[in-house]
Amino acid sequence: MLSCPVWQQSHTQALTMCGRARLIANGAAEEDLAESAQACILCGSCEPLCPRGMDTQRATLSLRQQLVKRGLLQVIGTHHRSRQTGQVRSEALFLPGQTLRDHKPVLEQCERLLGNRVLCAADDGTDICHDLECGTEIDDKRLEDFLAPLRDAREIIASDGMMVNFLSTLLGPKVRVRGLGQALLESAQVRRGIKRTDLYIIETRTFNGRRGELVMQYESLRQKTGCFMNLDLHRVATPTGAMSAQYRMNHQALVSVEAQIKWLLEGRSAERIVVEHLEDGAAFRKHTSLPVVHLAEVAEP
Numbered sequence: 537m538l539s540c541p542v543w544q545q546s547h548t549q550a551l552t553m554c555g556r557a558r559l560i561a562n563g564a565a566e567e568d569l570a571e572s573a574q575a576c577i578l579c580g581s582c583e584p585l586c587p588r589g590m591d592t593q594r595a596t597l598s599l600r601q602q603l604v605k606r607g608l609l610q611v612i613g614t615h616h617r618s619r620q621t622g623q624v625r626s627e628a629l630f631l632p633g634q635t636l637r638d639h640k641p642v643l644e645q646c647e648r649l650l651g652n653r654v655l656c657a658a659d660d661g662t663d664i665c666h667d668l669e670c671g672t673e674i675d676d677k678r679l680e681d682f683l684a685p686l687r688d689a690r691e692i693i694a695s696d697g698m699m700v701n702f703l704s705t706l707l708g709p710k711v712r713v714r715g716l717g718q719a720l721l722e723s724a725q726v727r728r729g730i731k732r733t734d735l736y737i738i739e740t741r742t743f744n745g746r747r748g749e750l751v752m753q754y755e756s757l758r759q760k761t762g763c764f765m766n767l768d769l770h771r772v773a774t775p776t777g778a779m780s781a782q783y784r785m786n787h788q789a790l791v792s793v794e795a796q797i798k799w800l801l802e803g804r805s806a807e808r809i810v811v812e813h814l815e816d817g818a819a820f821r822k823h824t825s826l827p828v829v830h831l832a833e834v835a836e837p
């Protein structure tokens with residue numbers, strides 16, 4: 537519970553995953569959980585610390601879905617359907633997401649670092665991720681069209697943590713699904729570019745969902761470079777909150793992104809912010825005067 541940004545900002549146990557689990561154990565009805573389900577930003581910070589080993593992100597998604605279906609939860613917002621412009625088929629596919637597509641030089645740098653073998657997918661499935669996060673029904677035909685080229689791939693790299701977790705569950709162990717940060721950190725050029733005075737912001741949904749697998753990779757990077765990271769004492773990644781549907785859709789939110797950023801900077805004399813996801817970068821630009829770069833941009837020759 538202590539790692540939860542909703543707890544840190546509201547100090548209301550009932551609004552945390554821990555509170556939801558306790559309410560259920562005490563016989564609460566689904567409708568009693570609506571406010572709590574809405575408050576969650578799905579950062580996954582509670583998942584690595586759950587004493588019962590619950591898949592907390594998935595539990596909240598499924599609760600939201602039930603509540604929306606019964607009309608007990610307000611939908612956070614609708615997302616325009618992604619425009620499909622054909623399909624790209626390859627053994628290795630990259631789903632950059634709309635924000636990265638809107639920043640062409642950064643996208644091109646990501647593609648250079650990932651290498652020729654990895655092709656950029658035509659469809660990011662951003663609308664599917666949004667439906668999933670908001671608890672609205674995903675259209676079967678749309679989902680099948682999106683998944684068709686991905687089923688042939690052996691490797692998928694996605695910048696959206698929600699998509700990484702969703703595809704890992706859906707496609708099973710035959711397809712290696714990774715976050716963009718994890719993939720870019722394989723490049724020595726990128727690792728060399730991280731400085732001691734950087735605050736490195738890990739994309740939390742992917743990291744917290746598979747912390748056991750990733751923690752040593754990040755810990756060794758932190759030790760080698762001496763940089764600051766958004767990891768707490770339990771090595772759980774702390775979110776800015778900028779990835780949440782509430783923030784992206786300008787919806788009423790309990791978690792203030794500005795307060796999260798203030799907290800992340802506290803006691804850290806960072807001179808530059810390095811982000812794995814551009815949404816986090818935009819939030820730092822809005823609330824601080826520090827220079828912000830995407831992980832791909834730090835690569836040294």
Ligand code: SF4
Nearest residue numbers: 540576577579580582
């Ligand atoms: S996913 Fe994040 S916001 Fe939601 S309950 Fe867990 S820690 Fe709190």
